[in-house]
Amino acid sequence: MSAAPGLPPLLAANPRLDRWVGFGEPGRVTVSTGRVEIGQGVLTAMRQIAAEELGVRLERILLRSGDTDLTPNEGYTAGSQSIQFGGVALRLACAEVRGALLDHAAAAFSYSRTDLAVEDGAITHRGEPTGHDYWSLAAAVDLTRPARGAAPTETSEPRRIVGTNAPRVDLAAKVFGEPIFLHDMVLDGMLHARVVRQPRRGATLKAVDEAALRRTAKGPIEIIRNGNFLAITGPDETVVEAAAAVAPSHIAWDGLDPINPFQEEARWLLQQPSINRVVDAPPSPTPTPATNRYEATYTRMHIAHASVAPSCGVALYRDGRLEVWTHSQGVFPLRDALARTLKLDPAMISVRHVQGPGCYGHNGADDAATDAAVIALQMPGKPVRVRWRREEEFGFEPVSPAMVVTARATLDEVGRPADWTTEIWSGRHSSRPGGGGNLLAAEALPDPPPAPPATESPNPPGAGTRNGEPLYGFPAKRIVHHLIPETPVRTSSLRGLGATLNVFAIESAMDELAERAGEDPVAYRLSVLPEARARAVVEYVARISGWQPALPSGTGQGRGIGFARYKNMAAYAAIVAEVEVEDQVRVIRVWCACDAGLVINPDGAVNQLEGGIIQAASWALKEGVRLDTAGISSRDWEGYPVLRFTEVPEVTVELVGAAADLPSLGVGEAAGGPTVAAIGNAVAHALGARLRDLPLTRERVMAALLKS
Amino acid sequence: MPTVDLIVNGREVNVSADADTPLLDILRNHLGLFGTKFGCGLEQCGCCMVLVDGRPEKSCGKPLSTLVGKQILTIEGLGTPERPHRLQQAFLDEQAGQCGYCLSGILISAKALLDRNPAPSRREIAEALDDNICRCGSHNRILRAVARAAEHMREEGGAR
Numbered sequence: 037m038s039a040a041p042g043l044p045p046l047l048a049a050n051p052r053l054d055r056w057v058g059f060g061e062p063g064r065v066t067v068s069t070g071r072v073e074i075g076q077g078v079l080t081a082m083r084q085i086a087a088e089e090l091g092v093r094l095e096r097i098l099l100r101s102g103d104t105d106l107t108p109n110e111g112y113t114a115g116s117q118s119i120q121f122g123g124v125a126l127r128l129a130c131a132e133v134r135g136a137l138l139d140h141a142a143a144a145f146s147y148s149r150t151d152l153a154v155e156d157g158a159i160t161h162r163g164e165p166t167g168h169d170y171w172s173l174a175a176a177v178d179l180t181r182p183a184r185g186a187a188p189t190e191t192s193e194p195r196r197i198v199g200t201n202a203p204r205v206d207l208a209a210k211v212f213g214e215p216i217f218l219h220d221m222v223l224d225g226m227l228h229a230r231v232v233r234q235p236r237r238g239a240t241l242k243a244v245d246e247a248a249l250r251r252t253a254k255g256p257i258e259i260i261r262n263g264n265f266l267a268i269t270g271p272d273e274t275v276v277e278a279a280a281a282v283a284p285s286h287i288a289w290d291g292l293d294p295i296n297p298f299q300e301e302a303r304w305l306l307q308q309p310s311i312n313r314v315v316d317a318p319p320s321p322t323p324t325p326a327t328n329r330y331e332a333t334y335t336r337m338h339i340a341h342a343s344v345a346p347s348c349g350v351a352l353y354r355d356g357r358l359e360v361w362t363h364s365q366g367v368f369p370l371r372d373a374l375a376r377t378l379k380l381d382p383a384m385i386s387v388r389h390v391q392g393p394g395c396y397g398h399n400g401a402d403d404a405a406t407d408a409a410v411i412a413l414q415m416p417g418k419p420v421r422v423r424w425r426r427e428e429e430f431g432f433e434p435v436s437p438a439m440v441v442t443a444r445a446t447l448d449e450v451g452r453p454a455d456w457t458t459e460i461w462s463g464r465h466s467s468r469p470g471g472g473g474n475l476l477a478a479e480a481l482p483d484p485p486p487a488p489p490a491t492e493s494p495n496p497p498g499a500g501t502r503n504g505e506p507l508y509g510f511p512a513k514r515i516v517h518h519l520i521p522e523t524p525v526r527t528s529s530l531r532g533l534g535a536t537l538n539v540f541a542i543e544s545a546m547d548e549l550a551e552r553a554g555e556d557p558v559a560y561r562l563s564v565l566p567e568a569r570a571r572a573v574v575e576y577v578a579r580i581s582g583w584q585p586a587l588p589s590g591t592g593q594g595r596g597i598g599f600a601r602y603k604n605m606a607a608y609a610a611i612v613a614e615v616e617v618e619d620q621v622r623v624i625r626v627w628c629a630c631d632a633g634l635v636i637n638p639d640g641a642v643n644q645l646e647g648g649i650i651q652a653a654s655w656a657l658k659e660g661v662r663l664d665t666a667g668i669s670s671r672d673w674e675g676y677p678v679l680r681f682t683e684v685p686e687v688t689v690e691l692v693g694a695a696a697d698l699p700s701l702g703v704g705e706a707a708g709g710p711t712v713a714a715i716g717n718a719v720a721h722a723l724g725a726r727l728r729d730l731p732l733t734r735e736r737v738m739a740a741l742l743k744s
Numbered sequence: 745m746p747t748v749d750l751i752v753n754g755r756e757v758n759v760s761a762d763a764d765t766p767l768l769d770i771l772r773n774h775l776g777l778f779g780t781k782f783g784c785g786l787e788q789c790g791c792c793m794v795l796v797d798g799r800p801e802k803s804c805g806k807p808l809s810t811l812v813g814k815q816i817l818t819i820e821g822l823g824t825p826e827r828p829h830r831l832q833q834a835f836l837d838e839q840a841g842q843c844g845y846c847l848s849g850i851l852i853s854a855k856a857l858l859d860r861n862p863a864p865s866r867r868e869i870a871e872a873l874d875d876n877i878c879r880c881g882s883h884n885r886i887l888r889a890v891a892r893a894a895e896h897m898r899e900e901g902g903a904r
Contacts, residue, residue, distance in 0.1 A: 075843030210844030213779020650881030
């Protein structure tokens with residue numbers, strides 16, 4: 037089926053209208069989205085978009101999401117793109133379906149098409165009922181046809197549903213403890229399973245004392261082995277869990293090569309072989325006096341997704357078909373990766389999304405699903421549930437890579453950058469399973485598909501280079517990127533990717549340049565920020581936070597600002613943070629102004645921004661993955677602390693420029709970089725000394741105090 | 745296999761399981777009460793919080809043998825969609841949650857707080873929830889929701 041030209045990419049890739057909208061159930065509209073709920077409220081927003089465009093009440097929408105048999109293929113739910121791209125495709129599909137039904141009504145019953153409208157699914161003629169509705173007409177309209185992209189959307193009518201704070205559709209089930217998470221799923225005859233992981237990448241199984249394993253187990257277990265993949269299954273989860281806990285003492289491995297624990301801090305990246313790339317022209321060789329140059333280097337350790345619960349996967353292999361239930365961000369890419377890894381026809385695999393704990397990127401979800409699938413293939417007819425252990429999620433999920441960023445500028449006569457370079461060293465920020473490799477269990481199987489090579493996506497949006505280019509109007513800007521393919525631990529996408537450290541570096545530099553020029557950081561930024569929408573959020577956040585120029589520094593109290601437009605193509609966000617620093621940093625208050633264009637659900641967007649701010653504060657103050665010779669050693673919440681209730685700042689978020697006529701811009705990741713930057717700037721203000729290495733721990737604060 | 749009598753959400757149940765089986769497994773896998781969540785199994789995150797004789801306890805670390813005759817309250821016993829507890833209603837009113845995985849444990853910790861302190865300050869609420877991890881960053885909404893529930897309960901004279 038070929039798609040009409042000019043369609044948004046996701047509609048072009050999924051052109052059949054009935055893949056998006058159906059009227060199979062009386063009085064209900066079945067709407068499908070390839071996007072999945074990961075705590076961001078997308079199910080609620082997609083319902084609003086569909087209800088608005090179809091002209092029905094929200095309650096009529098039955099939403100299907102993330103199912104390879106039923107929904108459009110929208111790749112991954114990631115990158116703050118669901119509304120910005122997925123929402124646009126859904127909206128156009130709904131508009132076209134609505135148009136097709138009205139066209140049919142006009143033709144079949146000799147109405148003038150322009151006199152027809154829809155009121156909660158009923159067709160009206162000049163405002164009077166016609167006796168026809170979507171459900172009575174649907175059978176006569178061919179929705180298997182491809183979208184043409186010709187139907188107008190409902191922009192001319194006042195919006196009724198889009199732009200309102202519709203409550204989250206999934207929240208009630210969660211506050212009443214209903215079993216809606218994948219972890220709660222039970223299938224008849226389901227077996228529980230735990231994987232005994234290879235202690236290191238490439239380790240080989242030397243010996244398994246199966247007799248001892250069975251002897252120590254408190255109930256029936258089965259031991260599943262496939263190459264170097266080893267798992268324990270049984271009907272009683274408690275028994276299986278206990279057996280897995282003692283299993284390592286009954287198993288011998290070869291090939292336990294140590295890793296270098298000093299690679300915990302990021303500066304080792306500077307000495308590694310790298311794939312190098314320059315975005316935009318190389319620096320001009322104009323000699324500049326040192327007084328007119330700025331250079332400083334910023335680092336960040338590996339960061340864990342640290343989902344509140346470890347990953348889970350359920351699989352059933354029956355009659356040659358594999359069914360997988362997962363909380364992965366991408367059911368279609370996972371299906372394709374499973375097909376390659378397990379050497380099955382993708383058409384024989386169904387992957388369905390069920391909600392899990394928030395992931396914030398590529399955590400262990402795909403790997404746990406793969407574990408379940410590998411075991412299920414060896415136990416046909418039996419549903420298999422794998423629930424990772426806490427230490428497994430911390431120890432084996434792909435973490436966000438450590439990074440080093442150098443911000444470098446030559447300044448003009450009034451202290452503004454005339455030439456700017458962001459130089460970035462980073463491991464890979466994306467090793468999602470789509471390419472066929474990259475599934476943890478695959479490495480243990482006898483004949484795995486080759487791991488795809490490390491790559492960097494082009495800018496924008498970039499991955500490690502994301503937001504590496506400042507939005508400021510400097511005459512010359514470039515990114516120098518060093519992609520380090522070999523890292524001590526698996527790395528992949530975490531909310532914001534490279535933007536977090538890139539924005540931290542750029543915005544720290546901006547504060548230092550303002551200080552050098554003897555100017556207020558807000559005024560200095562505004563003097564080099566050409567875009568009106570960008571200026572507006574900076575001005576707005578300064579106003580709501582009561583920003584005052586020239587407050588004294590080094591008093592232990594500080595405030596700082598950070599700004600970015602996420603990916604230089606999503607929402608604009610400016611943040612002010614207020615901190616107190618004694619021996620350690622406390623973030624007291626955070627203000628955020630965000631311009632996200634047309635906002636589908638303002639409270640949902642604010643919720644996402646608030647959450648992003650708190651999570652980023654946690655990254656800034658506390659987070660860094662610990663390594664020892666065996667790999668990741670921070671395998672519990674004491675080893676990997678995150679911000680707790682007594683430590684969170686009060687947060688104020690305001691949506692500005694709520695421009696109904698401008699396209700929606702993704703907000704999920706918009707606040708992270710600016711928040712870390714604002715906190716860094718506030719800490720520098722409080723201390724009178726700058727910390728350039730994240731996290732901003734007590735040790736680093738004390739060292740800075742001793743030095744100054 | 746030993747059998748143990750417990751009182752779960754006001755109902756007497758008889759459980760036949762190994763004496764060191766964690767309460768969390770009893771609730772989920774023996775009694776089919778999936779509202780209480782596994783988060784870490786290390787008593788560090790609070791996802792599995794329940795009340796045992798009115799006190800908040802992490803059920804992942806409570807062996808069955810320590811629970812003979814005890815009163816256990818889980819999220820399912822707090823309220824229902826038809827008869828929501830004030831806390832549950834307040835969480836809905838404040839839209840306090842994102843992924844929601846941590847919420848049942850947090851609601852239980854909040855219930856324990858309000859049972860002993862009907863007018864907690866923001867600081868006291870935060871301290872009572874400090875054993876519960878929320879990774880999505882819904883903390884401020886959750887703090888507001890607990891304060892709102894406390895206020896409503898005071899207005900009603902602690903009727904529920």
